[in-house]
Amino acid sequence: MQKVYIELTSKCGLSCDFCPSASRVLSDMDIELFTKINTEIKAFTNDVAYHVVGDPLIVDNLKEYLDISHSVGLNVHITTAGYYLKPSHSDVLNHPVIKQINFSLNSYRGNKLPISLDEYLGKIAEFTLAFRKNNTKSFINYRLWNKEEDNSQQDYNTQVIQTMFEKLGAEIPSDMDMQSKKLRVISKVLFNYDNLFEWPSLQADFVGDKGHCHGLSSQMAILSTGNVIEELCKHCSYRQKFN
Numbered sequence: 001m002q003k004v005y006i007e008l009t010s011k012c013g014l015s016c017d018f019c020p021s022a023s024r025v026l027s028d029m030d031i032e033l034f035t036k037i038n039t040e041i042k043a044f045t046n047d048v049a050y051h052v053v054g055d056p057l058i059v060d061n062l063k064e065y066l067d068i069s070h071s072v073g074l075n076v077h078i079t080t081a082g083y084y085l086k087p088s089h090s091d092v093l094n095h096p097v098i099k100q101i102n103f104s105l106n107s108y109r110g111n112k113l114p115i116s117l118d119e120y121l122g123k124i125a126e127f128t129l130a131f132r133k134n135n136t137k138s139f140i141n142y143r144l145w146n147k148e149e150d151n152s153q154q155d156y157n158t159q160v161i162q163t164m165f166e167k168l169g170a171e172i173p174s175d176m177d178m179q180s181k182k183l184r185v186i187s188k189v190l191f192n193y194d195n196l197f198e199w200p201s202l203q204a205d206f207v208g209d210k211g212h213c214h215g216l217s218s219q220m221a222i223l224s225t226g227n228v229i230e231e232l233c234k235h236c237s238y239r240q241k242f243n
Contacts, residue, residue, distance in 0.1 A: 001041075001044045001220065003047045003049055003219050004041045004044070004045050004219065004222065005052050005220070005222065006029070006034070006037060006038075006049070007050075007053065007054055008034070008054065008056045008059050009026075009027070009028045009029065009054040009059050009224055010025075010026050010027055010052075010054045010224045011026050011028070011058050012058075014055075014081055014113075027225060028059060029224040029226070031064065031065075031068070034068060035068050037226070038068055039072055046075055047074065047076075047077060048075070049078075050078055051078070051080075052223060055080050055084060057078075057082075057086075058084055066093075066095045067095075067097075070095065070097035075097065075098075076097045078093065078100070078101045079102040080101070080102070082103045082104070082107070082120070083108075083113065083120065085123045085124065085127050087130075090134075094135045098135075099138060100138055100140070101138065101139070101140050101141070102141045103124055103141065103143060104143050104145070105121075105124075105142050106143070106144060106146040117160075121163045121164055124164075125167035125168055128140055128168060129168065132187070132189070136188070138188070139188045140190075141190050141191075141192050142164060142190070142192065143194075144191060144192065144193050147195045157193075164191075165185060168186055170185050181193055
């Protein structure tokens with residue numbers, strides 16, 4: 001299995017307009033349960049991502065979770081909006097288990113936050129520089145997964161890119177291609193572009209009866225409660241292969 005997503009917490013603290021409103025009870029994953037899951041999934045994967053809906057940087061004892069994943073030989077991917085970054089995170093995330101850290105930069109555009117875009121990006125740039133001083137192994141990705149048919153994201157993306165290049169002391173390539181999937185900023189720090197992700201829903205418009213599902217084949221997600229199969233999957237005949 002390529003990757004297993006583990007939700008340390010269902011708490012996000014934001015209300016992105018591209019993310020469904022949470023109707024679940026807010027909870028953190030119990031350390032004992034997390035240890036059990038890590039031990040069992042090691043037989044199926046080498047990589048775990050601390051993300052489904054919640055933001056792992058909200059968790060106060062994040063290092064404890066990282067230590068557990070490290071003890072069983074897993075690689076960890078962190079995905080965060082970056083809004084809850086603290087100065088201490090440059091030390092906490094400078095951990096041998098970290099493979100990459102993903103910042104979802106469209107989160108600012110999808111919220112009405114009490115800080116300016118410059119302040120928001122400044123925290124992430126400050127973290128990047130502090131982290132890179134002590135860690136040259138792990139990747140940092142700035143995700144702009146917001147491409148829409150009308151290119152309404154273009155002005156925002158351009159501003160974000162210009163700001164981050166300036167704050168990181170890098171020069172924007174003269175031949176920068178916004179249609180590309182990646183853009184290097186500094187060593188192992190990249191912008192990633194993709195289409196706006198739409199969460200699957202039983203209430204969404206029907207798009208077809210043919211396709212491919214990666215669930216339980218190349219990837220799976222475990223919620224903070226320990227549940228694996230969500231409501232959408234309960235209506236899938238593929239689930240009949242499992243108890």
